[in-house]
Amino acid sequence: MSKIDLKNLTIEKAHDALMKGDFSATDLAQAYLEEIKKKNKDINAYLETYEDVLEQAKIADAMIKKGEASILTGIPLALKDNILVKGHKVTASSKILGEYKATYDATVITKLKAQGAVILGRTNMDEFAMGSSTENSAFGVTKNPHDLTRVAGGSSGGAAASVAMDGALFALGSDTGGSVRQPAAFCGVVGLKPTYGAVSRYGLMAMGSSLDQIGPVTKTVRDAEIIFQAISGHDVMDSTSMPVDLRQQEKTGTNLKPKRIGVPRDFLSQEGFDAEVLENFNKSLEKLKKLGYEIVDIALPNAKYSMPVYYILMPAEVSTNLSRFDGVRYGLQVKGKNLLDTYNKTKGEGFGKEVRRRIMLGTYVLSHGYYDAYYNKANKVRALIEQEFIKAFDVRNGGVDAIATPTNPTPAFKIGEKSKNPLAMYLSDIFTVPANIAGIPAISIPAGVSSDGLPLDLHLQAPHFREDILFTIGKEFETIK
């Protein structure tokens, strides 16, 4: 067998080659394991490759031989370290989980296993998905494969870097405020955040439960579409997952080919927005025009409040969700003189600085005296923002089919550049957070390179349950280089 060209491999190409017998699932898994071995010591994308990779590949090969293969049979993937695979260690890149091993499979894993996909291992992230650079991992930063002095982004930095370094054909991450899209953009790959309720979160460690979605990191838009179709669906084990008939009812927007793309110019006039990024974004709009899309200016006057709303609701939900990590139920226990002391010591030592900061912020905004001013008010502003997006997408009344912005206000920043200033770090998610607040789907697509050779990006948002619009526009956009 000749060497497999991992760089230019896509899911469909790999599937065809597996079916034709050009290489086996075992050959493919081995090729990825070798690539990981070569590159991971510099990049630190993977925390662990699983010991049973080749056994999984053998199962896939048997499925292919028996004629039971589907599109993902034998396709190797990486997981963010917050998605549960039964019997495998999972830590959310935190010390507090110690040697914890998952006792069940996440629903997305059950779906991928049924197809015979091959899980290579778990990848680095900001602790409990809190951060935009993986600098908050307890296990060291993940470096950007395009420039080792820069961050890979976060929180799914390891997942994005694993795909960008040809260490996996795709990866699954989680996106609470941009944590799939932002690192995908920094690493020059595709990242999708599905509609809230599209993909089951059963077996995903919860961060902000009204915001979290599992999403794929891939090399092409078509690959993202394949993975989305494989993992999307109703699940009784996640009460926020949407039944299929209700998805149909919720669907708005065009039934024809999308044609109008809105640009919220007022929202783009933010501080800290890189001039080169803006210039590149305008070039992307020109490309979309060439493809026949109509580009129109739209106003989203409340979208700028998405960030402050996010930094109230998310920490509130974090402080609730993470209370279970107390040194009693799982993982690390730092024994104190009594039970309360054990709680205090375990959380103090087990959680990193950013996680402690957000738990305390959440505790504050939920406290009796501030609940109305922060948490309740934020929920109301959130409703306004969601209504504003729904109105913008109302195609029968002059609305648009999709909304375009950059994914990130700057290209990948230097390691250490923002780690001392939490607020500056938070603001790097300014264009990705609104989709989580409104619950709409959004995709980041590679779009050119900066003068420093760093990947730049295009961010598209669509109405609820209209991922198909993102895929249609995205696939066309990819054809123009």
Add this chain to the structure above:
Amino acid sequence: MELKDVEKLAQLARIELPESEKEGILNDLKSILGYIDQIEQVDVSGLKDHEYALRNVMRVDANPHETGVHTKEILAEMPSEQDGFLKVQSIL
């Protein structure tokens, strides 16, 4: 917000904070609160209750699995167990 508020929050969240970190956390929280305070300006008077009220989506308990089928593997991941039970320190 003052240092004693940080201490109170840490106590409520059951997090033991090193003395050396308190001042830094106070400054971080102050700057974040300064930023999120801008939502005060947003006029939400036009919103009706049903437009922002959260709905309960918890399912009704039904078809429980047989008692004990998962106990062993879940207990194995706990820091301390005895005779099929989670073991905690005495609280009295």
